[in-house]
Amino acid sequence: MTENAVFKADRVANPEVTAWLSNHAVIVEDGRISDVLQQSALPTGISDTHEIHELGDVSLMPGLIEAHAHMHTAAGPNPVYTQRAAFNDSKEFFIMRAVDHLRTALLSGVTTMRDLGGPTDVVFPVRDAVRAGVIPGPRLQLAGAPITTTSGHCWFFGAEADTAEEVVRAIRAQVKLGADLIKIMSTGGMFTPQANPRSAQYPVETLRAAVVEAERLNVQIVSHCLAADGVRNCVEAGIHTLIHARWHDSDFGKGLAYDPDVAQMAADKGIWADPTTGHIMVGNVRIAAGDVPPRVPHWAVSATTVTEEEHDIVLRDMRERGVRFVTGLDMGMAHGEFDMSAANAWSFVDLLGFTNWEALAASTVDTAESLRIGSETGAIQAGLSADLLAVAGDPADDIEDLFKPTDVVVQGRLVKRDGRALV
Secondary structure, X not given: OOOOEEEEEEEEEOOOOOOEEEEEEEEEXXXXXXXXXXXXXXXXXXXXXXXEEEEEEEEEEEOEEEEEEOOOOOOOOOHHHHHHHHHHOOHHHHHHHHHHXXXXXXXXXXXXXXXXXXXXXXXXXXXXXXHOOOOOOOEEEXXXXXXXOOOOOOHHHOEEOOOHHHHHHHHHHHHHHOOOXXXXXXXXXXXXXXXXXXXXXXXXXXXXXXXXXXXXXXXXXXXXXXXXXXXXHHHHHOXXXXXXXXXXXXXXXXXXXXXXXXXXXHHHHOOEEEOOHHHHHXXXXXXXXXXXXXXXXXXXXXXXXXXXXXXXXXXXXXXXOOOOEOOOOOEOEOOOOOOOOHHHHHHHHHHHOOOHHHHHHHHHHHHHHHOOOOOOOOOOOOOOEOOEXXXXXXXOOOHHHHHOEEEEEEOOEEEEEOOEEOO
């Protein structure tokens, strides 16, 4: 249930998420932001019609937008368990896990989440329950079953399609079932033992047919890509977002095959990238501390080690060429726990050279633009949905303060207050 409310804070993010507005108040009415103004300019008697929330010495910003999740998978520090659970758990278990994960994400400050792959008979009913107010959760965009080749990456919860005709038919079927966007696996992946992450799964012609069909149906299409051949095919086809954007060479004996010309083409076409550096960084920190065992590499990449710094150098060059990044953790994978979305911004600062404000904007207003929901959410601005996150401290000074959520509002509903869950 939403209420007319006023949220007063020492620091409120400006609409561009580039600076703080000091001692401002956000007025919320019918689930939307009606005004943002100096606390001293609040109308006389507003406390008679609105609940006043004195948040105090916090930083109030738009809720985080998490662009890459798998709500039904296990997450946690153990990649073996995460993988086995995805293969073996029942639909009922998936649903119960998803319900728990969405609440966890919401209370951590995620007010919008894009799920990029899960069983349609799990994720669509869960989304419907969130929208109906039956269970708490962020605003959801769902891809449903990702489109993959027979025995391809994530076949165990995907829609298998091999030819261009089969891919087009699969897109239509997903949209018919309620998909908000399409995800297609252009290469193999680390999560699937049978798939080869160094190899393209679809030729450019098939991906182009997929883009044409998705755009005909007015949905975005994003693609998992871990290999240079897959990235190239996606860029030439006009895929809207590159998921992971890794450039492994097809030769097992080589490392990366980065092509700056393809990266420049992506930038020129306005293609976004989701580098998923957050959960990798969290895993590396935990492994270095001895908290979890080292990763066991996929057979396709075990012969030639590529360091994370090598990947990051490529990602930094892509960004310098104009490729814009969204904040997607790959929630549900190992080290991608559902309260760790703040690790996206943390990794952007520590690994990719973002300023703190650039990382905060990426986590909110920029990713909203990429998801085509900038007219609905992503900023603290009159007319937009009241999706708010307050954190202790100042993440513009210390980005890790994003891990300190005190208050969360989603679509005008206060779900966390002063560190206490209300849902």
